[in-house]
Amino acid sequence: MNMTKMNPIRSAVRAVRVFAGSTAHLALVAGVSCALLAAPVSAQNVQRGAELSKPCAACHGPDGNSIAPNFPRLAGQHEDYLVYSLRSYRNGARKNAIMSGQIGNLTEQDFRDLSAFYARQKGPLSVIRQ
């Protein structure tokens, strides 16, 4: 995947804009999303994410280093990108039959804890700084 072409924050803001429909609403929604992203992550969140990740291990590996190339590697991925991806499966912006089935009853907090866990696992993903 080419990360230079796909900026999750920018796409998220675009999605929020479409969703919000009014400038005042946009400011409110954007403010709330920033607050959520900025919330400090504790060891407890990571631990909870590790627990929640057990069913995901079948495809993404126990630490997010996926077992086959058709399952994206999650270890060491950007935390906000992981949260964004999970939300996208939930709201239908990203459609995938396997993943839509996987997120089931997971909550927004579950998304954040899972992402906190995977983002902190070691893997070969890297970002090319420009």
Ligand code: HEC
């Ligand atoms: C049965 C196999 C399977 C299981 C179990 C599974 N996934 Fe996935 N996951 C996939 C596949 C396939 C994709 C790629 C889908 C696509 O193209 O959008 C994916 C994509 C993702 C992505 C997007 C990654 C990226 O780089 O864009 C995230 C995040 C993710 N999964 C998290 C999870 C979490 C969290 C769980 C457990 C709650 C889970 N997955 C369980 C198969 C699985």
